[in-house]
Amino acid sequence: MAKEKRLSVDAVYERALDQLLTQGVSAVQAEAIATTVTSAERDGCLSHGLFRIPFYIGALKNDLINAAAQPTVIDNPESSVIHVDGHNGFCPAALQAGYEPVMAKAKQRGIAALAIHNVYNIAALWPEVEHLARNGFVAFAFTGANAFVAPAGGTKPLFGTNPMAFGWPRKDHPPLVFDQASSVCARGEIQLMKNAGETLPDGCAIDANGQPTNDPDAALAGAQLTFGGHKGSSIALMIELLAGALLGDVFSYESSELDKHNIGAPFGGEFLMVIDPAHGVLPGSPNNGAERAEQLFEALLAQEGTRLPSDRRYKAREKSLAEGIVISENSDS
Ligand code: NDP
DSSP states (O other), X not given: OOOEEEEOHHHHXXXXXXXXHHTTOOHHHHHHXXXXXXXXXXXXXXXXXXXXXXXXXXXXXXXXXXXXXXXXXXXXXXXXXXXXXXXXXXXXXXXXXXXXXXXXXXXXXXXXXXXXXXXXXXXXXXXXXXXXXXXXXXXXXXXXXXXXXXXXXXXXXXBOOOOEEEXXXXXXXXXXXXXXXXXXXXXXXXXXXXXXXXXXXXXXXEOTTSOEEOOHHHHXXXXXOBTTTXXXXXXXXXXXXXXXXXXXXXXXXXXXXXXXXXXXXXEEEEEEEEEOGXXXXXXXXXXXXXXXXXXXXXXXXXXXXOOOTTHHHHHHHHHHHHHOEEEEXXXXX
């Protein structure tokens, strides 16, 4: 049985950073990845915590990767889009390079986009929309993955698990954030269920013959399914178009072809939209968008059994910061 131990959030960061630096990842890349991985571990999002370090390290086998990449920012004053070229490094460092310029652009124009190109994206998307929302902006994020998911009616993987995330700033509360895969289950959740010897919920995947399966191995060899049938399939398609076609980056099935060692480290782009809510309401209207949102949250929470997305994460965060994080000794192997 795996041994467990309790580490402070800072110690988890040091552990992640050390593992990445030891493998030859540059400081700029390793610090950004370690921050992302630690945030996930702290917020109880284990499928993107220390569990992911071997995927980052595994990606180094790929000839395409540049573990010392210094992202470059392209800010054309005539455009609303900030481009960041990740130069085949990992996504977290490219995002960090793009935050300030896209927020300045959104402040100036009301709406701006951040186009992240040529990165390995192994992470969850809530850190970026939460960061932007904490700075007062409404934010959306979209990215592809590798070909893991069959389109509605099909049986072969074509789409990625294609997540999308949304952040909404709040005055006296942390931002409202949701972040969800367009598949029923995220890939990492299936891998974690496999490691724990668990079976999958119904409707999550089909095997290589196109038959429904609850077996994680058969699901990983077959195809995952989108949530809500054709509706999730259209969202996955939209994300391929936004993060792939619109940015001139690769589709999920092309990312799989580049993943020659089958590490499961998706390559491609991420598309973010950033809105300054000060520009939202009709000019001259007495309505206050932030207050209107609070009325909606209140009406939602008045119903028993509801909660806001991100509340679970914020509670987990509070606990981790107070008590530390329990990690299993093989959670990074
Ligand atoms: P979940 O289904 O676990 O959660 C999706 C969202 O729903 C979360 O924001 C969650 O908030 C919220 N939520 C859950 N239950 C409720 C509820 N009862 N009421 C209100 N809100 C609720 O996420 P997924 O399994 O779909 O995705 C997991 C992660 O995997 C995501 O972070 C995603 O970005 C990542 N991913 C990354 C990929 C990549 O290639 N980079 C590919 C696919 C996924 P809360 O967190 O508070 O529970």
